[in-house]
Every structure is written in structure tokens, then in C-alpha cells.
Amino acid sequence: MTMKQFGPTKLDAALVPKIAQQWGTPIYLHDQEYIENSCQQLLSMPNAFGLHVRYAMKANSDRTVLRVVTNKGLDLDCSSLGEAIRAHAAGIPFSRMMLTTQEVPSGEDRLELEAMIKAGLKYNVCSMTQFKLIADFAKSNNIDLSMRVHPGATGGGESTTRDTGSEYSCFGVHLNDVPTVKAMADQMGIRFTQVHVHIGSGGDPEKWRENIDRELGFVKSYFPDATTASFGGGLKVARMPGEKSADITSLGAYAKQRIEEFKAATGRELQMEIEPGTFVVANSGHIVTRVIDKKLTNEMNFLIVDGGMELLTRPLLYGSEHPITIIRQDGTLLSSEYDQALSAGLKSFGIVGRCCESGDSVRLDKGGNIVPVMIAEPEIGDYVVIGGTGAYSESMSPENYNSHRKPGAVMRTRNGELVQIRKKQVREQIYQNELDVKL
Ligand SMILES: Cc1ncc(COP(=O)(O)O)c(C=O)c1O
Numbered sequence: 458m459t460m461k462q463f464g465p466t467k468l469d470a471a472l473v474p475k476i477a478q479q480w481g482t483p484i485y486l487h488d489q490e491y492i493e494n495s496c497q498q499l500l501s502m503p504n505a506f507g508l509h510v511r512y513a514m515k516a517n518s519d520r521t522v523l524r525v526v527t528n529k530g531l532d533l534d535c536s537s538l539g540e541a542i543r544a545h546a547a548g549i550p551f552s553r554m555m556l557t558t559q560e561v562p563s564g565e566d567r568l569e570l571e572a573m574i575k576a577g578l579k580y581n582v583c584s585m586t587q588f589k590l591i592a593d594f595a596k597s598n599n600i601d602l603s604m605r606v607h608p609g610a611t612g613g614g615e616s617t618t619r620d621t622g623s624e625y626s627c628f629g630v631h632l633n634d635v636p637t638v639k640a641m642a643d644q645m646g647i648r649f650t651q652v653h654v655h656i657g658s659g660g661d662p663e664k665w666r667e668n669i670d671r672e673l674g675f676v677k678s679y680f681p682d683a684t685t686a687s688f689g690g691g692l693k694v695a696r697m698p699g700e701k702s703a704d705i706t707s708l709g710a711y712a713k714q715r716i717e718e719f720k721a722a723t724g725r726e727l728q729m730e731i732e733p734g735t736f737v738v739a740n741s742g743h744i745v746t747r748v749i750d751k752k753l754t755n756e757m758n759f760l761i762v763d764g765g766m767e768l769l770t771r772p773l774l775y776g777s778e779h780p781i782t783i784i785r786q787d788g789t790l791l792s793s794e795y796d797q798a799l800s801a802g803l804k805s806f807g808i809v810g811r812c813c814e815s816g817d818s819v820r821l822d823k824g825g826n827i828v829p830v831m832i833a834e835p836e837i838g839d840y841v842v843i844g845g846t847g848a849y850s851e852s853m854s855p856e857n858y859n860s861h862r863k864p865g866a867v868m869r870t871r872n873g874e875l876v877q878i879r880k881k882q883v884r885e886q887i888y889q890n891e892l893d894v895k896l
Pocket residue numbers: 513515516534557621655657658659689690691692732733734735736848
């Protein structure tokens with residue numbers, strides 16, 4: 458048997474059948490070493506007066522992933538009360554979290570929010586309504602706030618659906634509202650000690666760089682009390698061969714220079730904060746699926762695998778591409794989009810999942826048509842491994858669609874062990890909250 462590695466995490470092809478035999482397919486696979494290394498790279502970014510890195514836990518909220526990341530020294534960015542509570546249940550204190558949410562908590566949720574803020578959670582105000590509702594509490598408890606500013610800038614995302622700073626995005630306090638919110642805060646003696654902008658996910662790194670200048674402009678004009686400027690997440694990661702990741706050293710060096718110039722102009726030393734999700738986990742993940750059927754038609758060849766859009770929605774949602782690797786049942790690496798040496802005799806296949814949706818494919822064009830992938834032809838029972846799936850796959854999938862069960866997950870540890878980190882759902886978990894109502 459050939460022992461060959463594939464993909465950005467250099468996974469041994471021989472591990473794939475082992476994982477499949479022990480835990481079944483489909484299954485999510487993560488890599489501790491990759492996650493730790495990406496955390497380390499982020500923490501080593503050049504900076505002027507300190508760097509604080511938060512992991513945007515929406516990318517992957519699994520407790521083991523959260524523990525690996527926080528053990529490396531990253532804190533968390535939470536996008537809902539639910540995420541904060543989930544991270545807390547994983548043993549992470551609220552004082553290591555910032556909440557940046559569209560929610561406007563009321564009732565019990567509001568009480569939970571107050572308890573979290575008292576325990577040290579940083580509240581990132583994202584609208585005038587949120588400010589008005591938190592102001593008295595902040596004032597009476599002497600709590601400083603952060604403000605997410607909507608910058609009115611396009612192109613921060615890899616697609617329109619991932620732009621969060623444009624005229625079509627509602628995130629944050631819009632620039633036209635900033636002076637009003639700031640005036641209300643000043644009148645009450647509430648301080649905004651942090652300013653935050655997140656312009657989108659996976660966009661052109663040049664846009665990230667431009668945002669630094671824009672944001673430092675707001676900080677100078679409106680936020681005299683700010684000691685931290687968060688430039689958000691969104692750092693691009695190359696999932697496919699031929700793509701280019703953001704050069705975070707160069708982005709850090711630029712931020713450092715601009716923050717030093719800010720100090721020269723204002724006398725103020727700003728700490729830089731960032732909150733990437735994708736950069737930390739995207740390429741740490743693979744989904745292992747098995748070929749369950751094959752159709753060779755006049756129009757297109759199809760491979761039907763035992764996991765698709767209910768495990769990874771990004772192709773359908775964003776038109777995103779993920780690298781495909783084909784592995785035989787004995788662990789032989791047949792083809793990998795990362796390995797040009799294995800390009801002889803490839804055949805074109807549309808790779809589809811089990812859901813009753815024509816868009817249930819790992820590769821689609823912008824019109825939603827299936828794009829065939831050039832791969833070695835597998836037999837039924839062989840494995841199709843989808844790479845670059847550590848972020849926004851298990852945390853954002855329409856799991857349980859067609860009543861498929863959410864798969865389990867395995868972590869390859871730093872010393873190469875395979876450890877199950879989440880069990881596969883049992884069938885009852887799909888319908889356990891349904892009530893037996895007699896109508
Ligand atoms: C406010 C905020 N911060 C950080 C992120 C993380 O983005 P990425 O995973 O592209 O780094 C997101 C993603 O949507 C976000 O909305």
C-alpha cells in the first residue's frame with residue numbers, strides 16, 4: 458500500500474480508512490497541530506503597542522476546538538448569547554469573550570447578558586437600539602463599552618454575501634448614527650474604550666489594509682477614550698491550490714506603521730485587536746465521505762457520496778470551492794487536487810450528496826449548476842475527502858435536512874493520535890423535541 462500525504466495539513470491517506478472503519482462516514486476531521494500553528498502565526502503578527510487575538514467562534518464552535526484555541530492564548534469573539542454560553546460550558550470564562558451580535562436580548566436573555574457583562578464579557582454595541590438598552594446598566598455598573606462601526610465600504614468579502622461593511626449590510630452602528638450614539642454616551646459619562654470594524658470574510662487583503670486607515674480615522678474623530686482598535690476578522694485563506702492566503706505579516710507590519718503614525722499625531726497608544734475565524738481553522742479540517750453510488754451518463758458522470766450540503770453548505774451558499782481527494786479503501790491515494798503527480802487518467806465527475814436538492818454538490822458554478830471535478834475514478838466504497846472544511850462547515854450546516862444525522866468529529870492530536878471529539882447524532886436526537894399532539 459502506498460503511504461502518501463495530501464492537502465495543506467499533509468494528512469496520511471492511510472489514516473482515512475482507519476477513521477472510516479472506526480467511526481463510520483461521513484465524518485469531520487480536525488488537526489490540532491494546524492490549529493495551534495495558525496494561532497501562533499496570528500500571535501506573532503507585527504504590532505506597535507500590543508496585539509489581542511480573538512477567535513471568531515462562529516467558524517467552528519466545537520468545545521475541543523475552542524479549548525485548543527484558547528489554550529494557545531486566543532480569546533473569543535461570540536456572535537450570539539448562545540455562543541457565549543456554549544463557550545462558557547466548555548470552561549472558558551466570560552472575561553475572555555466579546556459579544557458582537559445582531560440580537561437585542563430581552564427577558565431571561567437580558568438577565569443572562571447582564572450576568573455575563575458583570576463577569577467580564579466585553580459588549581460590542583452594534584446598533585443605536587442596543588446602546589439605548591444597555592446604557593443605564595453600563596452607567597450604573599461603571600462598564601466601558603466597545604462599538605462596532607459600519608464603515609460604508611464594499612469589497613471586504615469574497616462574495617457579496619460575505620461583505621459586511623457595504624451599503625447592503627446592516628452590521629454595526631452606521632457612520633451617520635455614530636455622532637448621535639457618541640453624544641448620548643458622553644452625556645451619560647459612558648466610555649467607548651474599543652472601536653471595532655469587520656468588513657467581511659475572505660476578501661482582497663488590500664481592502665483589509667484600507668480599512669485600517671479608515672478605522673483609525675473614526676477613532677481619531679469620534680473616540681478619544683478608545684485604547685483598542687479591532688480590525689475584525691476576514692483574513693483570506695487559500696483552500697484551493699492556486700489561491701493565495703492573506704500575508705498576515707505584511708498586514709501586521711502595515712497596521713503597526715499606521716498605529717505608530719497615529720501615536721505620533723495624537724499621542725495615543727492603541728492596542729490592535731483582530732478576530733479571525735477562517736484563518737484559524739479552515740484548512741485544519743477535512744470531511745471524509747464514502748462513494749455510495751455511481752452513474753455514468755451521456756451528459757455527466759456522477760459520484761454519489763454519503764455527505765453533501767447538510768455537512769458543508771459553502772458551495773451552495775457562496776459558490777466556494779474545496780479541494781477533492783480520492784482514496785481507495787486500502788488507503789491508496791488515487792488523486793488529489795493538491796498533487797499534480799497524480800493527474801494521469803483523471804475523469805470528470807459531478808460529486809453529489811444524498812439530499813433531494815439539485816444544488817447538493819461540492820462544486821457549483823454561480824448559476825448553481827454542478828461543476829464536474831477531474832478525479833481518479835473511484836469504486837463504490839472508496840473515499841472522497843473534501844478539504845478546507847474546518848470553518849463554517851459543521852457550525853453552519855443545515856444538518857438534519859432530509860433527516861440525515863449530524864456526523865461525529867475526530868481530532869488528529871499533536872502527537873498523531875486520532876481522538877473522537879463528537880459522537881454522531883442518534884436518530885432520536887433529530888425528533889426528540891417534537892410533541893405527540895393529538896389534533
Ligand atoms: C464580526 C465578525 N468577526 C469575525 C468574523 C470572522 O471572519 P473570518 O472567519 O472570515 O475570519 C466574522 C465572520 O462573519 C464576523 O462577522
